[in-house]
Amino acid sequence: MTNNRLRLAALYLxxxxxxxxxxxSEQNIAETKAISISPEARSMASSEMxxxxxxxTIPQAKTKRINTQKxxxxxxxxxxxxxxxxxxxxxxxxxxxxxGYISSETSHKNDYRSSVTLTARxxxxxxxxxxxQVTSGVESxxxxxxxxxxxxxxxxxxxxxxxxKKALEQRYIALLxxxxxxxxxxxxxxxxxxxxxxIESTEGRLRYLNDRVGFSTITFEFYKRHELVAGxxxxxxxxxxxxxxxxxxxxxxxFLVLTQLWPFFLLALGVIFGIKKWRGKKAxx
Numbered sequence: 230m231t232n233n234r235l236r237l238a239a240l241y242l243x244x245x246x247x248x249x250x251x252x253x254s255e256q257n258i259a260e261t262k263a264i265s266i267s268p269e270a271r272s273m274a275s276s277e278m279x280x281x282x283x284x285x286t287i288p289q290a291k292t293k294r295i296n297t298q299k300x301x302x303x304x305x306x307x308x309x310x311x312x313x314x315x316x317x318x319x320x321x322x323x324x325x326x327x328x329g330y331i332s333s334e335t336s337h338k339n340d341y342r343s344s345v346t347l348t349a350r351x352x353x354x355x356x357x358x359x360x361x362q363v364t365s366g367v368e369s370x371x372x373x374x375x376x377x378x379x380x381x382x383x384x385x386x387x388x389x390x391x392x393x394k395k396a397l398e399q400r401y402i403a404l405l406x407x408x409x410x411x412x413x414x415x416x417x418x419x420x421x422x423x424x425x426x427x428i429e430s431t432e433g434r435l436r437y438l439n440d441r442v443g444f445s446t447i448t449f450e451f452y453k454r455h456e457l458v459a460g461x462x463x464x465x466x467x468x469x470x471x472x473x474x475x476x477x478x479x480x481x482x483x484f485l486v487l488t489q490l491w492p493f494f495l496l497a498l499g500v501i502f503g504i505k506k507w508r509g510k511k512a513x514x
Contacts, residue, residue: 299381299438302356302445306364307372310451313343320347320449323363327355329444344452350444360447372450380438387438391431398424 310316313336324331329351336345351359360375401421408414 298379299384299442300353301378301380301438301441302353303376303378304356304360304445304447305372305374305450306360306370306447307450308364308367308370310367310453313345313451313453316451317345317347320349320363323359324349324351327351327359329355329359332446341455342452343455344450347449349447349449351447353443353445356445356447363449380442384435384438384442387431387435391428391435394424394428394431398428 321331329349331347332350333348334345335347337343364370398421401417401424405414405417405421408417
């Protein structure tokens with residue numbers, strides 16, 4: 230009976246020792262694997278993890294409320310006036326009072342018409358009072374267009390992405406100091422160069438949005454018809470000058486339409502280039 234108990238105790242000790250050795254071996258293997266990871270790989274993984282976490286915060290940034298919306302306001306007004314010079318002076322005074330500025334101004338005069346085209350930039354918070362002030366007394370408009378574009382979401386998205394890219398750039402710069410091989414140094418420098426290009430592009434877009442949001446653009450076109458002597462007809466040169474002005478305005482409108490269609494032209498060029506390249510490969514084959 231005593232021998233059986235001793236044998237059973239020995240068996241328990243053997244099993245316990247085997248299990249303990251197995252766990253110790255697994256722990257040693259795990260520690261060996263952890264040590265085998267290079268410091269550069271650890272740093273790169275941390276950078277990528279940080280970038281992914283930052284990218285995940287972008288949708289959350291979009292949901293945050295801001296004090297004011299980012300609105301781009303533009304206006305285009307055309308009307309007839311009894312005195313072109315007086316209307317021009319009134320608009321100039323209103324622009325000065327609103328702390329704005331005149332970005333362009335052109336005038337034209339012929340035998341039967343005098344006109345002025347003027348573009349003003351006005352602080353956005355004074356847009357509505359300014360429009361009311363300069364249009365008071367105008368009986369009717371040939372054109373009266375006011376447009377408001379909300380760019381709040383784009384502004385938030387660009388701001389969040391810019392912050393993420395700058396943080397990632399700093400991580401790559403820190404990683405560059407720890408790089409030991411020329412290959413790693415060149416790879417990290419390429420990534421930094423790409424990030425710097427993206428950062429500059431994003432900053433440029435934000436500056437453009439801030440400018441358009443901060444200052445609204447209003448274009449005025451006002452004119453006065455000249456009274457012709459009874460039986461008199463506009464001279465040939467007057468007709469030629471009017472036709473030239475109309476043709477110039479039509480050409481500008483045409484180029485504006487082409488500017489709006491640039492993505493389609495780019496797509497067409499890509500298709501043509503792809504077809505030529507495909508034909509060239511086919512001819513070689």
